[in-house]
Amino acid sequence: MHYVDRLHRLVINQTDWAEAPAHAADVAWLEPMLDxxxxxxxxxxxxxxxxxxxxxxxxxxxxxxxxxxxxxxxxxxxxxxxxxxxxxxxxxxxxxxxxxxxxxxxxxxxxxxx
CATH class of the missing domain: 1.10.220 (Annexin V; domain 1)
Incomplete structure (x- = not known):
């Protein structure tokens, strides 16, 4: 996922991934890109x-x-x-x-x- 997309999710406080099991597969965007x-x-x-x-x-x-x-x-x-x-x-x-x-x-x- 592009960093701008990740930033956008944070800007809009998109937290449904943590609360809804249907979004469990959508946690890859939270994987840090740093070493x-x-x-x-x-x-x-x-x-x-x-x-x-x-x-x-x-x-x-x-x-x-x-x-x-x-x-x-x-x-x-x-x-x-x-x-x-x-x-x-x-x-x-x-x-x-x-x-x-x-x-x-x-x-x-x-x-x-x-």
Whole structure:
């Protein structure tokens, strides 16, 4: 399906595919066109933007790394969304993401003060 058709469905809030079994075969338009790595990073950015819960960060970070993203690229997501969502959200997400990557936020502070 062409991206304009997909955009049109979103613009008009066409959600009947989710509610009517007759439209079950019409879900192909929802399949992302992005590669797995990019999609995982985008989903992580969205999680940060909405202030996701702690367990979600583990799943999102794992998905990104499993799709080929490095830990540095996962952290870059925080830097990338900073001008859009603001410092408060990014600072709130940082310890959650650190934990998801296997770091203790308190230990990071001791190892890398100010």
């Amino acid at each position: 797995a790595r990019t999609l995982a990073l985008v989903r992580l950015a969205a999680l940060v933007a909405v202030g996701g819960e702690v367990p979600s960060y583990g799943a999102a970070a794992d998905a990104a790394v499993d799709a080929g993203a490095s830990a540095a690229e996962v952290v870059d997501v925080l830097i990338g969304v900073l001008p859009v969502i603001g410092t408060a959200r990014v600072v709130a997400a940082a310890p959650r993401l650190a934990m998801a990557l296997g770091y203790d936020a308190d230990a990071l502070e001791q190892e890398h003060p100010g």
